[in-house]
Amino acid sequence: MKxxxxxxxxxxxxxxxxxxxGNDAGGxxxxxxxxxxxxxxxxxVMIPITLVLVIVQEMCARMxxxxxxxxxxxxxEVYGAKTTFYMLIGLLIANLSTILSEFAGIAxxxxxxxxxxxxxxxxxxxxxxxxxxxxxxxxxEKIFFAAAILYFxxxxxxxxxxPNWGEVFEGTLRPSFEFSKPYLLMxxxxxxxTITPWMQFFLQSSVVEKGVKTEDxxxxxxxxxxxxxxxxxxxxxxxxxxxxxxxxxxxxxxxAADAARALLPFAGQFAEILFAIGLxxxxxxxxxxxxxxxxxxxxxxxxxxxxVNKSFREAPWFNGIFTVLIILxxxxxxxxxxxxxxxxLTAQVVNGILLAPVLIxxxxxxxxxxxxxxxxxxxxxNVIAWTTVxxxxxxxxxxxxxxxxxxx
Amino acid sequence: xxxxxxxxxxxxxxxxVYTIDEKYYGNFRDFIVKRQNGNFLxxxxxxxxRDGHRVIVPWHDIHSIEADPVSLKVNKKFAEIxxxxxxxxxxxxxxxxxxxxxxxxxxxxxxxxxxxKIVAVKDELFMVAADIGxxxxxxxxxxxxxxxxxxxxxxxxxxxxxxxxxxxxxxxxRIRHDxxxxxxxxxxxxxxxxxxxxxxxxxxxxxxxxxxxxxxxDTVAKTIAELNPEVRKEILGKLKDETLTQVLERLAPDAAxxxxxxxxxxxxxxxxxxxxxxxxKDIHELLKFRKNTAGSxxxxxxxxxxxxxxxxxxxxxxRSKGQQAEYIYYxxxxxxxxxxxxxxxxxxxxxxxxxxxxxxxxxxxxxxAKSREHAKSVVAKFTKYNLIAIPVVxxxxxxxGIITVDDILPLFKAAx
Numbered sequence: 053m054k055x056x057x058x059x060x061x062x063x064x065x066x067x068x069x070x071x072x073x074g075n076d077a078g079g080x081x082x083x084x085x086x087x088x089x090x091x092x093x094x095x096x097v098m099i100p101i102t103l104v105l106v107i108v109q110e111m112c113a114r115m116x117x118x119x120x121x122x123x124x125x126x127x128x129e130v131y132g133a134k135t136t137f138y139m140l141i142g143l144l145i146a147n148l149s150t151i152l153s154e155f156a157g158i159a160x161x162x163x164x165x166x167x168x169x170x171x172x173x174x175x176x177x178x179x180x181x182x183x184x185x186x187x188x189x190x191x192x193e194k195i196f197f198a199a200a201i202l203y204f205x206x207x208x209x210x211x212x213x214x215p216n217w218g219e220v221f222e223g224t225l226r227p228s229f230e231f232s233k234p235y236l237l238m239x240x241x242x243x244x245x246t247i248t249p250w251m252q253f254f255l256q257s258s259v260v261e262k263g264v265k266t267e268d269x270x271x272x273x274x275x276x277x278x279x280x281x282x283x284x285x286x287x288x289x290x291x292x293x294x295x296x297x298x299x300x301x302x303x304x305x306x307x308a309a310d311a312a313r314a315l316l317p318f319a320g321q322f323a324e325i326l327f328a329i330g331l332x333x334x335x336x337x338x339x340x341x342x343x344x345x346x347x348x349x350x351x352x353x354x355x356x357x358x359x360v361n362k363s364f365r366e367a368p369w370f371n372g373i374f375t376v377l378i379i380l381x382x383x384x385x386x387x388x389x390x391x392x393x394x395x396x397l398t399a400q401v402v403n404g405i406l407l408a409p410v411l412i413x414x415x416x417x418x419x420x421x422x423x424x425x426x427x428x429x430x431x432x433x434n435v436i437a438w439t440t441v442x443x444x445x446x447x448x449x450x451x452x453x454x455x456x457x458x459x460x
Numbered sequence: 461x462x463x464x465x466x467x468x469x470x471x472x473x474x475x476x477v478y479t480i481d482e483k484y485y486g487n488f489r490d491f492i493v494k495r496q497n498g499n500f501l502x503x504x505x506x507x508x509x510r511d512g513h514r515v516i517v518p519w520h521d522i523h524s525i526e527a528d529p530v531s532l533k534v535n536k537k538f539a540e541i542x543x544x545x546x547x548x549x550x551x552x553x554x555x556x557x558x559x560x561x562x563x564x565x566x567x568x569x570x571x572x573x574x575x576x577k578i579v580a581v582k583d584e585l586f587m588v589a590a591d592i593g594x595x596x597x598x599x600x601x602x603x604x605x606x607x608x609x610x611x612x613x614x615x616x617x618x619x620x621x622x623x624x625x626x627x628x629x630x631x632x633x634r635i636r637h638d639x640x641x642x643x644x645x646x647x648x649x650x651x652x653x654x655x656x657x658x659x660x661x662x663x664x665x666x667x668x669x670x671x672x673x674x675x676x677x678d679t680v681a682k683t684i685a686e687l688n689p690e691v692r693k694e695i696l697g698k699l700k701d702e703t704l705t706q707v708l709e710r711l712a713p714d715a716a717x718x719x720x721x722x723x724x725x726x727x728x729x730x731x732x733x734x735x736x737x738x739x740x741k742d743i744h745e746l747l748k749f750r751k752n753t754a755g756s757x758x759x760x761x762x763x764x765x766x767x768x769x770x771x772x773x774x775x776x777x778x779r780s781k782g783q784q785a786e787y788i789y790y791x792x793x794x795x796x797x798x799x800x801x802x803x804x805x806x807x808x809x810x811x812x813x814x815x816x817x818x819x820x821x822x823x824x825x826x827x828x829a830k831s832r833e834h835a836k837s838v839v840a841k842f843t844k845y846n847l848i849a850i851p852v853v854x855x856x857x858x859x860x861g862i863i864t865v866d867d868i869l870p871l872f873k874a875a876x
Binding site for chain 2: 119120121125128129132133134137260263265354355
């Protein structure tokens with residue numbers, strides 16, 4: 053019994069970290085806005101979303117364990133260079149906007165503590181670069197894991213906002229559906245920010261990195277499940293916090309930092325600080341993982357030398373890509389005039405477009421007998437997987453069309 | 461027959477195939493190849509027919525390959541085409557090599573294949589090289605011409621990066637978790653363990669296991685000793701206890717101890733218990749020393765002689781016992797209790813009169829390290845006295861082992 057508990061602890065991590073990273077600055081902003089604009093009326097969505105997240109991520113984790121390869125490697129090996137190249141270009145653009153919103157999140161949350169962005173952003177950029185170049189994944193994993201635990205700050209701030217729990221339960225258990233454009237868009241936005249293409253790449257790679265044996269896969273499954281539930285819970289409490297305060301007083305917010313500030317008069321300074329710390333933590337975590345992960349996927353898929361302990365000469369593309377991503381992500385965050393909302397919408401559009409092929413690849417690959425042996429999907433599993441994929445694609449199509457209209 | 465002299469494989473994929481009477485038959489999918497004298501000989505062609513079937517025809521059924529526009533022609537009419545199957549030892553270029561990772565056994569690295577170079581010699585086709593460069597990648601994406609014009613404007617040459625076929629070791633991706641792949645290739649077996657260790661760190665765990673299975677235990681042992689601790693930990697976790705025991709028995713005690721000390725306690729005890737007692741005793745001794753002390757660095761297999769022996773007797777003893785020792789250029793002279801008295805070189809031993817007593821060869825007090833001495837000060841002694849090896853002594857100056865310069869080298873690197 054003791055042996056098993058140790059084993060679970062040793063294998064746990066990738067799923068929880070991946071799910072935590074999913075709740076990044078953009079996610080927090082979306083959930084806050086969802087709570088502020090619609091109160092508790094979107095809470096029920098978190099239950100199906102969490103289920104969908106588990107379904108999708110379980111497939112990626114399984115593929116990682118059984119094949120020992122990352123998603124971009126598999127796409128390259130099965131679907132060829134051209135497909136991989138355009139997919140990775142999409143991922144690069146989407147992730148650049150994500151990185152930008154992470155740095156903006158750092159700037160915004162530090163301003164709540166009266167640290168100007170001209171100080172916080174360069175320091176954060178340097179810190180991120182330092183951890184990437186000097187750390188190893190295994191040492192970094194511990195930091196990431198600790199950071200993932202800090203997400204509980206949001207759950208606490210959800211309680212501090214003193215919501216009407218009766219209404220919260222009602223909003224959670226009784227799906228309310230509106231056929232209004234803002235409601236639908238917010239719904240799609242919440243889904244899109246929870247299930248992103250790059251997270252699937254990240255989860256699969258970290259499962260591979262962990263070197264989980266196929267016979268220990270059930271522990272990883274457990275890890276993925278817990279991760280998705282925690283991530284759903286965090287999103288849920290962010291919505292509760294802003295629903296209990298901002299929605300009641302009719303305050304609209306666009307960024308997560310706005311939401312933190314707006315909490316002050318209604319939920320007290322402690323809630324504001326907790327919210328800001330949560331945002332800072334999420335943004336730094338995202339700013340560390342997204343550039344590094346992006347660089348890895350691109351280099352592995354295209355066959356460039358990669359690895360954190362390789363010099364610029366040995367791995368020019370790898371080092372070049374993440375360095376440029378950090379710089380391009382940090383610079384716009386220095387200027388308060390940067391249209392963050394547009395950046396976020398762009399990220400959502402590209403992510404939405406990318407999500408369709410990535411999900412299709414995942415389900416197709418996980419069903420390949422020669423790759424997965426008897427670990428392919430069971431028939432009922434495929435029905436659920438394809439239904440999920442079709443539903444997600446339809447929803448992200450709605451989002452893409454609409455955001456496209458707004459950006460251009 | 462009309463064939464090109466050379467072509468890149470990617471330019472053939474999906475191109476139309478016609479029958480001898482100029483009727484459209486299907487599209488080219490893949491070549492089936494067999495290793496032959498370092499190159500890969502094309503034996504069969506895989507075609508997707510117009511009604512969606514995949515058929516395989518022998519290479520000798522191909523009449524010609526046209527270059528502009530690219531197309532293939534079969535030397536038969538539609539009704540005469542008889543599909544065949546391929547053998548187990550044959551590979552498919554597109555499925556098994558193109559876009560996959562291969563080991564470049566010449567440069568000791570793992571690379572991804574962007575394209576394959578095909579050459580025609582008389583009536584036969586050969587895959588002669590893998591293109592692993594940027595130009596090959598751009599060709600696949602469809603940007604090669606664009607990049608070439610850019611290179612011309614910049615007056616730069618933009619050439620292909622090719623790995624000759626004889627240095628290619630493919631990893632077919634078939635059900636990797638089930639089948640034990642044996643990529644037992646000569647090139648790989650002849651590689652230096654340090655180079656193999658470099659390759660290991662670039663591979664995933666299935667590939668690592670498959671390589672380890674293909675190599676002789678001796679090489680496996682030396683490669684594991686060269687790996688960086690993180691990769692090593694993962695590989696050790698996957699090795700069976702018996703294999704691990706065999707590996708450890710083949711290593712010098714100091715290297716084996718390094719590995720054993722990284723194991724979880726329970727496994728450590730189990731592995732030590734199943735080893736030959738002579739080997740496990742050495743490891744038990746070495747495990748007592750704290751990390752970064754002379755004791756933890758030393759090797760317990762050395763050559764020492766009683767000071768009462770003559771040169772002739774010593775040489776005789778060296779021939780019979782010296783095989784085990786890692787290092788015999790310095791020979792250690794000890795008293796009856798095994799206390800260190802002096803050091804002589806092999807050279808000195810060979811060139812003196814056979815009857816000379818060893819005691820008379822000792823010129824000065826030997827330089828030595830105490831087993832509890834810190835590694836840093838051992839390094840300092842190496843540099844100060846220009847040593848290749850240093851004896852390590854315990855209580856009462858008893859000789860316990862030696863540290864050779866290659867045990868110390870990693871510390872130099874860390875200090876630099």
